[in-house]
Amino acid sequence: MVIEMWRDTFEELRNMERRMNQLFEELLGERIGLPAAPAKLGVREPYADIMETDREVKVTIEIPGVDKKDININATENSLEVSAEMKKEEEEEEEGYVRRERRYNKYYRAFALPEEVEPTKAKTTFKNGILQIVLPKKRIEKRTTIKVE
Template sequence: MFLTKYNPFDEFKDFSSRFNSLLSEFDNRGSSLSGFVPVVNTREGEYAYHVDADLPGVKKEDIKIDVKDDVLTISGERHHKEEVKEDDYHRIETSFGKFERSFTLPKGADIENITASSKDGVLEVIIPKQKSEAEKAKKIEVK
């Protein structure tokens, strides 16, 4: 029979491990612990791929869109400050944070003609599809 010495602090180590695991889950979901993670919707249309990102409070000037090695990256920073002054109180709420989302572009994406627009806190990125070889083919009439 083996005897093990009881250490009451082992319970705290286990608690610490579980607590850190819980914090990392919040971190991955975009809580205020790690800045700002925008909600993104993607869809495929007949002629293009669409990426819509909800960016409330983010100015167009603070958004950066890059394409490198067939990866589209949307990044930027949000600065929001709301101040209310009343006779009996003064309240200031500030929210800020950097964000970055990356997407691997599918084969056939026309990266040379990507467009982006921002309106009412929603960024829309349109990635046109390249025309297929059949559509590019030119029929030559014999005279």
């Protein structure tokens, strides 16, 4: 029972450390190795949600108007980087006038992930401007005591 209490305490401390690291990375991202903030690059920072379960980290990002072929995703064991471009050109000709409109948006977002993941096993879906990335967590092998006979 005492061992369980210590194990729970250490797990809570590890979780606190991860959360503190995440907070510092969000506040000081550029200083600790994440790319420059989107405002400095002249691009939009899309809305995003990060959810964590026991087995995976789910990232949902809103990037409306973008074709899936124009989305780039790069991931490491502890970070995720998403960029996308939208280029649209419309032209309308009627008697006496021509209307031509161009729209261009560039999106960029970088995240420090709350847990180490296996990026090569990531799954993605993109529907109606919503990109969802599911990254399985890296399995940490449990330690087992082996008796010497």
